[in-house]
Amino acid sequence: MDEMGKRSPTDRTQRSEVGPSTALAYLDPQYWDQRFSSEEHYEWFKDYSHFRHLIQEHMNPKSSVLEIGCGNSHLSEELYKDGITEITCIDLSAVAVEKMQKRLLSKGYIDIKVLEADMLDLPFGNSCFDVVIEKGTMDVLFVDSGDPWNPRPTTVSKVLAMLEGVHRVLKPDGVFISISFGQPHFRRPLFESPEFTWSIEWKTFGDGFHYFFYILRKGRRLGDAKGSGQRSDIPSIYLLQEELEGEDYIFRTDVDELDN
Numbered sequence: 001m002d003e004m005g006k007r008s009p010t011d012r013t014q015r016s017e018v019g020p021s022t023a024l025a026y027l028d029p030q031y032w033d034q035r036f037s038s039e040e041h042y043e044w045f046k047d048y049s050h051f052r053h054l055i056q057e058h059m060n061p062k063s064s065v066l067e068i069g070c071g072n073s074h075l076s077e078e079l080y081k082d083g084i085t086e087i088t089c090i091d092l093s094a095v096a097v098e099k100m101q102k103r104l105l106s107k108g109y110i111d112i113k114v115l116e117a118d119m120l121d122l123p124f125g126n127s128c129f130d131v132v133i134e135k136g137t138m139d140v141l142f143v144d145s146g147d148p149w150n151p152r153p154t155t156v157s158k159v160l161a162m163l164e165g166v167h168r169v170l171k172p173d174g175v176f177i178s179i180s181f182g183q184p185h186f187r188r189p190l191f192e193s194p195e196f197t198w199s200i201e202w203k204t205f206g207d208g209f210h211y212f213f214y215i216l217r218k219g220r221r222l223g224d225a226k227g228s229g230q231r232s233d234i235p236s237i238y239l240l241q242e243e244l245e246g247e248d249y250i251f252r253t254d255v256d257e258l259d260n
């Protein structure tokens with residue numbers, strides 16, 4: 001991927017021929033299986049080098065890390081190279097899981113566990129991870145949310161199920177890192193649901209379109225969330241031309257709703 005998140009010619013030959021015609025496909029497990037059967041690597045939003053500086057202050061070599069919805073991203077191996085060896089990745093797609101297991105094995109990253117699992121029903125005990133991280137995975141749940149200011153009840157209940165699972169598996173003082181294009185005024189009401197004890201903070205990264213790096217620390221709930229990002233007022237639809245050329249654009253936009 002280049003600086004603007006566009007695919008290089010090599011990436012293009014490795015991934016599926018075309019993105020889906022509607023963002024709703026991202027909710028279909030078959031879409032992901034089919035896509036991953038021919039795609040070797042696609043990094044949603046930005047790769048690790050763009051947010052490494054933000055991650056580092058929340059992890060150390062002793063951290064146990066759960067990555068949710070790993071797809072065919074290189075995030076886990078980049079973390080491993082940075083000394084984080086206790087990593088578990090999950091994805092709903094059996095194809096993604098099998099290919100990730102093979103790839104990590106072939107590169108010698110035998111300590112990284114990769115499991116087929118649903119983020120809405122995490123198969124882990126309580127309080128077992130220091131850090132849970134997701135990049136673009138929670139955003140999948142929003143593709144049929146309707147009005148972003150007032151998401152459909154089905155969207156809200158799925159997002160809360162995911163967040164409850166994440167909150168449960170985090171150790172006390174553990175951190176949930178959510179890397180998203182969703183702006184704070186859309187994500188905060190869900191992150192701030194009363195059952196969660198985490199504090200909420202966010203930063204931004206990226207050129208042109210800024211992505212959000214949310215940091216939710218369990219047991220540290222504050223009165224008011226504080227963001228250090230300066231761009232939280234950018235409307236979702238405000239995109240640079242480079243962004244429009246990438247598949248991320250479809251992800252951020254419900255194409256069906258634009259037609260209406």
Ligand SMILES: C[S@@+](CC[C@H](N)C(=O)[O-])C[C@H]1O[C@@H](n2cnc3c(N)ncnc32)[C@H](O)[C@@H]1O
Pocket residue numbers: 032042043044045068069070071072073090091092093096117118119120134135136137140
């Ligand atoms: C937009 S991709 C992001 C992939 C990767 N995190 C990245 O940054 O490149 C969303 C991923 O979430 C996975 N996924 C979708 N629904 C899921 C669920 N309910 N549980 C776990 N993974 C899910 C998909 O299979 C896909 O790999």
